[in-house]
Amino acid sequence: MPMALLYKADPVRGEQWRALFAQHAPDIEWRAWPDIGNPEDIHYLAAWQAPEDLEQRLPNLKVLFALSAGVDQLDLGRLPVSLPVVRLLDPGISQGMCEYACLAVLSLHRDLLRYRQQQQQHQWQAHRLVPAAKRRIGVMGLGLQAQHILSSLKPFGFELSGWARSVxxxxxxxxxxxxxxxPAFLGQCDILLCVLPLTEQTEGILDRALFAQLPPGAALINMGRGKHLVEADLLDALDSGQLSAAVLDVLQHEPAAPDHPxxxxxxxxxxxxxxAMTQPDSAFPELLKNIRRFERGERMQGQVDRIRGY
Structure with a gap:
């Protein structure tokens, strides 16, 4: 029986993936959704979202590779319990997240939103510069990606702190x-950066009660998921001055509606x-390594804990 991998995501990037498999893993037949061929041949699924009725559609599926660093877009409760779900470990994603975190933190630290407003108003006015050593940056979530972000912020000299469920x-x-x-963590964050995984416990965590525990005039960066943030509470916090600014890369509903405030x-x-965006060139080696680990009976890197949800 041939061994096939089914790809279900962006077709343009799919062509890059196809070429990489043809060059480096010709023993794995590449198929792209919806042209799945004989479903019994498919051992691996690489997808952003899984198709409905997975067990019936792909009876011999052995591993689901999520083409993302997180898996909250997947309804894990509807997937077969015995099916391993593996997050994508793409060095390119980590690099992109670190770049964005630095961009966002420095934009807030150097007051670029205010200077942008002044430019639009033809206003030339300098404001007091806070030294980086006196700017307190707090990161919610201390997983591997968050640790990379903290490492990328260290050279600037910020006072760094972090919070997670576990020690x-x-x-x-x-x-x-x-x-x-x-509360102790929040009370000393001038800039709060969220990179938490999205779970039942973290959904809506960026809300009115949390904002009230930040120092007045603090700023928010959300690089996690849109559902972490209660959007109406953010608007209220900005309007009241409890928060001074926010950098947001994710929303509850994407793309944002034309009338979104x-x-x-x-x-x-x-x-x-x-x-960050998945780059096939940098992600492919890690995906192939995990396939080979699975074939050898070894545990794959990035395998999701179904109970924790990440």
Whole structure:
């Protein structure tokens, strides 16, 4: 029986994936949705979202590779319990996330939203510069990606802290853990950056109650998921002055509707979910390594814990 991988995502990038498999893994037959051929041949599915009735459509499926760093777009409860789900480990995604985090933090640190407003008003006015050593940056989520981001921010000299559900120790970062330590963490964040995974516990975590625990005039960066943020609460916090600005790369519903209030808000920098993008050239080696690990009976890197949801 031939061994096939079914690709279900952007067709333009799919051609890049196809060429890489043909060159480096000719023993794995490449197929692109919806032209799946004989479904019994398909052992691997690489997809952004899984098709309905997965067990019936692909009876011999052995692994689902999510073409993303997170898996919240997948309804894990509807997937077969025995089916391994593996996140994409793409060095290009990590690099892009670090670049975006630095861009967002520095934009807020150097007050670029205010200077952009002044430019539009033909206003030439300097404002006091806060030294980086006196700017406190807090990161919510301390997984591997968050740790890369913190490392990329270290050379600027910011005071760095982090918060996660579980205990972490990271050199040069003051780490907090659990619900009981969240208020202390929030109370010393001049700029709060969210890279949490989206779970039942973290959905809506960026809300009115959380904003009230930040220092007055703090700023927010959301690089996690749109559902982390209660959008109406952000608008209220900005209007009241509790928050001074926000950089958002994700929304509850994407793309944003033409009348979405974030479009024209002077204190919001909105980008269209571009912090990082999967690059086949950098992602392919990691995907192929995981396929080979599976064939050898080894545990794959990035395999999702169904209970934790990431």
């Amino acid at each position: 972490h120790q990271i050199e040069g970062v003051t780490c907090h853990a659990g619900v009981e330590q969240l 974030f479009w024209g808000h002077p204190n919001i920098l909105l980008t269209p979910h571009i912090a």
